[in-house]
Amino acid sequence: MIDPRAALPHTGDENPPFGDSSPMTTAAVDSAILSRRALFRGSSLLAAGAALSGLPFGRALLAHDVSESWPNVAAMANRYVSERKVANMFLTFGWGTQEDHAHTVGGGTLSLAKPAPVDENSLFRIYSMSKPITGMATMILIDEGKLGLDQPLHDILPAFRDMRVLVDPEGPLEDTVPADRPITIRQLLTHTAGLGYQIISKGPLLAAYNENGLVGGRVSRMPIPGFPPVTPAPGLEAWADRLAGLPLMYQPATKWSYSCSIDLLGRVIEVASGMEFEAFLKQRIFEPCGMNSTWMQVPQSEAYRLTDNYGIVAGNAFPLDPGVNSIYLDPPEVPAGGGGLVSSPKDYDRFLRMLLGYGKIDGVRVMSEEAVRVGTSNLLPASVDTTGSWMEGQGHGAGGRSVDQTFGWGGAAGTLAAVDYGLKLRSTLFTQYMPAEAYPVRDEFLAALEKDIAAMRAKQAA
Template sequence: MPIQTAALSGMTPDLSRRSLLRAGALFAGGAALSGLPFGRAAFAHDVSEDWANVAALADKYVSQKKLANLLLSFGWDQQPHAHTVGGGTLALGKPALVDENSLYRIYSMSKPITGMATMILIDEGKLGLDQPVHEILPAFRDMKVLVDPEGSLDDTVPANQPITIRMLLTHTAGLGYQIISKGPLQKAFNAQGLIGGRVSRLPIPGIEPVTPAPGLAVWADRLAELPLMYQPATRWSYSCSIDLLGRVIEVVSGMEFEAFLKARIFDPCGMTSTFMQVPASEAHRLTDNYGIVGGTPFPIDPGPASVFLDPPEVAAGGGGLVSSPKDYDRFLRMLLGYGRIDGKFVMSENAVRVGTSNLIPATVDLKGSWLEGEGHGAGGRSKGSSFGWGGAAGTLGAVDFDLKLRSCLWTQYMPSEAYPIRDEFMAAMQKDLAAMRAAKKAAA
């Protein structure tokens, strides 16, 4: 039975595939999170008292039943546990509380994980940062480019250069995306089952179901048959390129993509709760995901019947993972440790430094894009000393190497713009920071 993942073209502006899965409004919040000056002396696991305004924000959304949960987690340097503000329950009207072990659909927060998996192979000399992709996947040789990104698929010109690994890591390859492309290209993505992410087992009114491609290899081959939206290395355009890197990783490593992630990142990082398919034994930890229509939440993917309990047709490195606050914090902690955690080597310091730096080709025009004035590394936003990304269902994650801070925001709702949580969070954080500075000055 095909999973209801669909082409949301018939939905209202409040709820469509484009709005459900788009992460553009989310990733900028990672920068706000990375500015938290978490105190070295704070050892309590729940530190809501130190962040009164942030805690009040979380309480507002949860107590007014706008969301089932809103949990902020952050940790300092290599402290083993992240500290938390906020909370809530796994589902509205249910008693089970969320905590660091609850399971969330992280969607595009999968991208930095796939990016770092790619960096591991680059560091080992099995891939080159500027290696043409067609050397690994021959179907991507001699790509065509649409004259009009929203126009006829027959109106194309040859690509003026090959797609490289760097371009895939930074969304500068010119590839389309089911959740970004429009017109004939978007229809072709749907027809070929090149979905941008799973949403629900349940039929959602107005959403036409799309049958996903049968596996990552077929997905990649079908993608290669479609024209690019833009000439490679000329525009920054959010794309399915990180999903394609999953197939690159399979071919280069000789391992299935998720098996590679488990062996090379999840196991050495101690990430025991990160999956593309949530085991039935862990379903009790899975949050409900909500669609927000007219300010009212309704469950679009209840935890006990989640689509993420099913095996994915396509192992999506761009948006296919479920994880826990504890697990993702360990991934961020490994990055802050420049590739090491609890004395274990995961990746080299150089691979982390390069992967979290700005890798966008110099020929790319960022004007008018989400990243104007900023940078992009291996699957995540890079600006100054911070690196991170957000997920389409409300999650955010970032590290700041100067502050030695790792931080995340956890909740589950779609579309992201339904609530102004990120702006409100930034305002609440600034109030708390001002209070901390005043208290420090008074004590001096």
């Protein structure tokens, strides 16, 4: 069982838990997708749910035609699609745990070049929305006593016992000092282990990541100008071993820095469980949740459901990874728990519904209530300085942002997902373009929500 004391109280302002998380290879798009501007700055879903819960027709609205209930949100989605900025923008809203079928806003097609419409069963590259799934898989093993939240990583992976830390994160790899303390599972869950990332690291450390094939998610079969090709490490075990041979960017438990730590947890899960990483996800999360459309490799028989992913250059969309010939039809060299999954809106809503049900869905117990409560709480080590980071004034749980009673994360191709425990609300936004910062979708979504709330309140007051 998990020690309840491990669940620190939620902290921070009311920013929702939508981060522009972007696990990609060096063939990825500009790292500008990671900027603070790409995050929601406001209380969007919190305010939305608060408005609805305070209105006599709030719950009925979520249980019926959501496009009519959220006209500005629908208009935003329809505008992006009609102006062909994206092929699709598909949102889901679900209320509580009994409402087993989330309702939708928006639409579009699988491709700008094809008429097939998207729906709840269409397949999207969710990139860093994989992180909360891997985080909850880790919490299952912690709950079962096969891992400890504050257990040293080197107990599981001995190669990480004597880590070195760069004096300058962008400096020479030889200029290091010993780590002051061991990396722990908590630190891996919260990006506080001091590890680097292809999209964060610079200088010699970035070059070493590339040379060692320390990739996260995949982007395209095609070469992308400005990003040298990288040969991935031959499997997750080799990936972890190579990572252990490189220095850390920061001393463990001192700084929040977006990292490859959730990918490393995939290897931790393998060793602790005795199962291959994706097999564990399938057996312990996907199957009991009824998520039958979530994979690292899309089966060829399901390729017809896979959206095209687009790169945005100067406001124009060009095919970056066509669904019919997607790199996600190939088996991954490295199963990336931080950014390797493809899923459907229906599947991801079921994952959120399981979290909203504190580990239970349709009468099936997937996780213990305690594991969910701890995993969605603020797990940041007390010694971590978040000043100047995305987490300043906020919290981070098992693979996702934890703010007040909300938990969730976003993906590099524009996707978003969150649960709000206070409001019993689950919500997702699916689209497919990179970099996510190419369009102000998050800010416009916030503005649209606020307009719809104002209209609801005005109608109530009339």
